[in-house]
Amino acid sequence: MTTALEKTTAAKDRLVPGTPLLEVRDLHVEFKTRDGVAKAVNGVNYSVAAGETLAVLGESGSGKSVTAQTIMGILDMPPGRVTAGEILFRGQDMLKMSNEQRRKIRGRKIAMIFQDALSSLNPVLSVGYQLGEMFRVHEGASRKEAKAKAIELMDRVRIPAAAQRVNDFPHQFSGGMRQRIMIAMALALEPDLIIADEPTTALDVTVQAQVMDLLAELQAEYHMGLILITHDLGVVADVADKIAVMYAGRIVETAPVHELYARPAHPYTKGLLRSIPRLDQKGEELYAIKGLPPNLYKVPAGCAFNPRCDVATDLCRTEIPALHQVTDRDGAELAGRKSACHLWKETLHG
Amino acid sequence: MPDLIEKNAPAQAVASAEPKPEKPRSLGLDAWHDLRKRPVFIISAALIVLLIAFAIAPSLFTSVDPRAGDLRLHYLTKPNYLHFFQADWFGYDGQGRSIYARMIYGARASVVVGICVTAGVTVLGGLAGMIAGYYGGWVDTIISRVTDMFFGIPLLLGALVVLNAFTTRTVWSVVFALVALGWTQMTRVMRGSVITVKQADYVTAARALGAGTARIMFKHILPNAIAPVIVVATIALGGYIATEATLSFLGIGLQDPTISWGIDINSAQKVIRTAPFALFFPAGMLSVTVLAFIMLGDAVRDALDPKLR
Amino acid sequence: MGRFVARRLLQMIPVFLGTVTIIFFMTRMLPGDPAAAMWGDKAADPAQLAAFKHRMGLDVSIGRQYLNYMGDLLTGNFGETMAGRKVIDVIGEALPVTVRLALLAFVFELVVGVTIGLFSGLRRGKAFDKSALVLTLLLISIPVPVLGFIFQNVFAIQLKWITPTVQDSMNLGQLILPAVVLGSISLAYVARLTRTSIAENLKADYMRTAVAKGLPRRKVIGTHLLRNSMIPVVTFLGTDLGALMGGAIVTEGIFNVKGVGNALYHAINLNEGATVSGFVVVLVLVYLAASLIVDLLYAVLDPRIRYA
Numbered sequence: 001m002t003t004a005l006e007k008t009t010a011a012k013d014r015l016v017p018g019t020p021l022l023e024v025r026d027l028h029v030e031f032k033t034r035d036g037v038a039k040a041v042n043g044v045n046y047s048v049a050a051g052e053t054l055a056v057l058g059e060s061g062s063g064k065s066v067t068a069q070t071i072m073g074i075l076d077m078p079p080g081r082v083t084a085g086e087i088l089f090r091g092q093d094m095l096k097m098s099n100e101q102r103r104k105i106r107g108r109k110i111a112m113i114f115q116d117a118l119s120s121l122n123p124v125l126s127v128g129y130q131l132g133e134m135f136r137v138h139e140g141a142s143r144k145e146a147k148a149k150a151i152e153l154m155d156r157v158r159i160p161a162a163a164q165r166v167n168d169f170p171h172q173f174s175g176g177m178r179q180r181i182m183i184a185m186a187l188a189l190e191p192d193l194i195i196a197d198e199p200t201t202a203l204d205v206t207v208q209a210q211v212m213d214l215l216a217e218l219q220a221e222y223h224m225g226l227i228l229i230t231h232d233l234g235v236v237a238d239v240a241d242k243i244a245v246m247y248a249g250r251i252v253e254t255a256p257v258h259e260l261y262a263r264p265a266h267p268y269t270k271g272l273l274r275s276i277p278r279l280d281q282k283g284e285e286l287y288a289i290k291g292l293p294p295n296l297y298k299v300p301a302g303c304a305f306n307p308r309c310d311v312a313t314d315l316c317r318t319e320i321p322a323l324h325q326v327t328d329r330d331g332a333e334l335a336g337r338k339s340a341c342h343l344w345k346e347t348l349h350g
Numbered sequence: 351m352p353d354l355i356e357k358n359a360p361a362q363a364v365a366s367a368e369p370k371p372e373k374p375r376s377l378g379l380d381a382w383h384d385l386r387k388r389p390v391f392i393i394s395a396a397l398i399v400l401l402i403a404f405a406i407a408p409s410l411f412t413s414v415d416p417r418a419g420d421l422r423l424h425y426l427t428k429p430n431y432l433h434f435f436q437a438d439w440f441g442y443d444g445q446g447r448s449i450y451a452r453m454i455y456g457a458r459a460s461v462v463v464g465i466c467v468t469a470g471v472t473v474l475g476g477l478a479g480m481i482a483g484y485y486g487g488w489v490d491t492i493i494s495r496v497t498d499m500f501f502g503i504p505l506l507l508g509a510l511v512v513l514n515a516f517t518t519r520t521v522w523s524v525v526f527a528l529v530a531l532g533w534t535q536m537t538r539v540m541r542g543s544v545i546t547v548k549q550a551d552y553v554t555a556a557r558a559l560g561a562g563t564a565r566i567m568f569k570h571i572l573p574n575a576i577a578p579v580i581v582v583a584t585i586a587l588g589g590y591i592a593t594e595a596t597l598s599f600l601g602i603g604l605q606d607p608t609i610s611w612g613i614d615i616n617s618a619q620k621v622i623r624t625a626p627f628a629l630f631f632p633a634g635m636l637s638v639t640v641l642a643f644i645m646l647g648d649a650v651r652d653a654l655d656p657k658l659r
Numbered sequence: 660m661g662r663f664v665a666r667r668l669l670q671m672i673p674v675f676l677g678t679v680t681i682i683f684f685m686t687r688m689l690p691g692d693p694a695a696a697m698w699g700d701k702a703a704d705p706a707q708l709a710a711f712k713h714r715m716g717l718d719v720s721i722g723r724q725y726l727n728y729m730g731d732l733l734t735g736n737f738g739e740t741m742a743g744r745k746v747i748d749v750i751g752e753a754l755p756v757t758v759r760l761a762l763l764a765f766v767f768e769l770v771v772g773v774t775i776g777l778f779s780g781l782r783r784g785k786a787f788d789k790s791a792l793v794l795t796l797l798l799i800s801i802p803v804p805v806l807g808f809i810f811q812n813v814f815a816i817q818l819k820w821i822t823p824t825v826q827d828s829m830n831l832g833q834l835i836l837p838a839v840v841l842g843s844i845s846l847a848y849v850a851r852l853t854r855t856s857i858a859e860n861l862k863a864d865y866m867r868t869a870v871a872k873g874l875p876r877r878k879v880i881g882t883h884l885l886r887n888s889m890i891p892v893v894t895f896l897g898t899d900l901g902a903l904m905g906g907a908i909v910t911e912g913i914f915n916v917k918g919v920g921n922a923l924y925h926a927i928n929l930n931e932g933a934t935v936s937g938f939v940v941v942l943v944l945v946y947l948a949a950s951l952i953v954d955l956l957y958a959v960l961d962p963r964i965r966y967a
Contacts, residue, residue: 107873504901
């Protein structure tokens with residue numbers, strides 16, 4: 001009964017025009033540790049609509065995972081602290097909600113898939129129990145109902161012999177199967193939004209594609225929003241609609257996926273693309289962005305990327321670039337394209 | 351305040367004269383530097399030094415003979431708490447012996463048992479563990495199975511049986527019983543530690559360079575494998591002292607004329623209503639002693655445990 | 660699970676045989692004559708001694724004695740007391756009392772220890788945690804006899820809540836105080852182990868998952884955190900049973916609980932060497948059986964062990 005009701009309200013919500021499913025506005029997060037204050041997220045803006053896939057790209061320490069954890073409400077506080085910003089879910093600021101309100105959104109409306117399924121699943125509880133828990137906690141299902149639904153879910157993510165394996169424990173599954181279980185868990189209550197934090201990084205290359213395809217397929221089927229967090233440009237090309245590239249806690253470029261690949265408008269993105277090994281480059285030396293990822297305790301003045309940038313000017317060393325709307329040569333706005341580089345024109349057109 | 355600064359100045363001079371940081375310090379030295387700064391370590395070390403002083407030279411702290419009983423002075427003579435360091439400071443026991451003197455003299459048995467048992471189990475158990483871990487194979491199998499069997503005997507129960515076989519029991523019979531039953535604890539710790547260290551590259555390198563078995567074991571493996579053993583041994587020391595006292599309390603540990611807090615606790619229990627002080631002082635002394643060694647063990651563990659580093 | 664139980668049972672047989680062998684040789688091979696020890700400090704009358712040796716089967720070779728001894732054990736003969744009663748009967752009578760006492764102590768140390776450890780671990784570095792650390796340190800340092808007398812003095816003699824010694828050994832209410840003393844020995848270890856384990860598991864990835872699933876806090880802690888954190892505690896309880904048995908001798912002695920420990924305490928004080936050994940062998944058997952149960956519990960808690 002409840003589920004049917006939920007679904008109708010959810011469907012109605014989706015019809016409200018102009019409101020994205022999730023919108024992050026000017027989010028700032030910092031960590032207070034013994035070594036000082038680390039500014040992990042410094043004014044991030046992004047949004048996802050239902051049925052849309054946003055890929056958030058960045059190195060470790062770029063703030064992509066911290067942003068995701070803040071959205072989920074699973075950031076360790078302390079040492080973490082949200083200093084400014086809003087996270088609007090269907091127009092409501094989640095940062096202003098009570099703990100109980102947020103808890104009811106977690107898992108039911110917004111679900112998360114983690115990188116390492118082996119450590120992210122509880123080693124001492126059967127996968128059936130862990131899947132069924134979603135129905136028992138959020139829908140008050142009985143033990144028996146929960147188990148039946150767990151089997152159904154395992155079937156849906158194509159785990160062979162689900163009914164026999166429902167009582168098995170995480171360590172008895174292969175890496176790919178475990179990640180499918182994580183996906184099943186996230187899908188359990190048909191949430192509006194899924195956040196997948198490096199969902200395939202821990203897997204073998206051959207399994208990566210299968211898991212990614214499954215995720216994309218299910219997302220389309222349920223018309224969910226998907227935030228795909230990754231450091232791997234190769235993973236996102238086929239599944240994402242748009243990409244946000246993060247560096248030192250800021251978004252440095254956003255673009256529809258194919259445009260970003262074809263014509264990056266930020267030197268950092270350009271560097272990332274050049275550092276992907278390609279078959280046609282055989283024999284050439286592989287490009288690597290010079291320098292080290294920024295120290296979050298001491299982010300460089302001006303553009304955080306300037307010490308590693310090949311084209312940096314004096315302006316880059318003093319003034320933080322705004323996120324500029326990107327235009328084509330004629331000055332016409334390119335939809336969804338923004339770049340936080342003083343020299344975006346030169347980078348894009350030059 | 352100026353006085354304080356004056357006192358600190360030489361300490362700073364010493365600190366700056368220390369070896370430059372690029373010179374790698376050994377784990378032991380590192381731990382020592384760490385330990386010196388811990389209040390828990392300082393307090394427990396001070397207590398232990400005092401206890402060892404009691405054990406070595408009890409006559410420095412009391413001129414009273416702890417074995418001389420004067421029945422006219424039995425426990426109904428109340429203690430005089432203002433008679434510092436005198437025979438009646440803490441009153442007399444049932445046989446008219448000075449409780450204060452017995453408190454001081456009792457330290458010897460506890461300290462000797464604690465230190466000797468710990469040394470014994472560490473050497474014996476450590477050696478067995480090192481051999482098992484280093485050689486592996488059937489040697490390891492035999493040692494491990496024997497260890498399992500000893501583990502089936504709870505320390506106190508086993509000690510009851512062993513001590514039962516002695517007609518007269520001295521400190522050394524108690525040490526023997528506890529070492530004979532307790533060595534396997536160290537064997538397990540050492541074996542695990544050696545197996546981990548054995549696989550390290552520097553051991554393979556030493557072997558490749560043609561170092562002999564004994565050299566590899568004592569020069570390369572032992573120094574790197576000993577830390578967990580030291581941690582367990584320091585913590586166990588307090589436990590051995592408590593076990594001795596418990597055995598003596600049960601009447602199967604030390605015997606007169608050896609002075610043991612455990613025996614005194616036993617004889618004082620009959621007068622717990624009329625003369626609680628007769629129980630309080632040996633019991634308090636025993637607890638403080640065990641506390642000091644356990645605190646030391648805690649501090650050493652914090653300093654040596656690589657997980658916390 | 661069945662195979663796991665069977666394997667553990669099979670592994671226990673050599674351990675038990677080895678253990679009793681060790682006990683046998685420790686009592687017979689030591690300097691000093693076990694028979695002469697019966698007379699204590701007094702010199703024994705040679706004729707009496709010989710008769711006694713014969714009655715106890717000590718007048719044959721050590722190898723023969725060993726075979727007889729093992730044969731006796733396997734047929735359930737654990738020797739006799741000086742009063743001529745069978746050790747196994749005395750234990751059979753006293754065991755229910757000790758089991759009650761031990762179970763009470765166990766429940767006490769588990770419930771209180773885990774609760775203290777849980778709150779300490781969740782509030783690491785806070786005032787509660789710091790006071791719990793000091794309290795447990797003190798508790799670890801106080802030997803059982805001392806602790807027993809402190810409790811007896813405070814609760815029975817000063818506060819007069821209870822009688823200093825137990826009148827009816829089967830009365831659970833009267834057993835509470837001795838059980839608290841007995842449980843206190845390991846309470847501190849249980850609390851500290853739980854604390855470390857909780858603090859470690861709090862950082863685990865599956866805890867983050869549990870929160871992300873939208874589980875209420877009490878479920879996150881009760882089901883996910885506590886269950887994992889209990890694994891090392893249960894392992895500890897297995898080895899701790901031995902300390903509990905040793906402690907039972909002292910506690911039963913102090914509070915006059917008519918259990919196995921008390922019978923053993925009297926056997927020691929009456930200098931009945933053979934009886935003491937007989938008792939200890941039975942207790943070792945109980946200990947091994949109990950640690951097997953703990954082992955199985957461990958396997959129930961941790962599927963990684965069960966299916967290894």
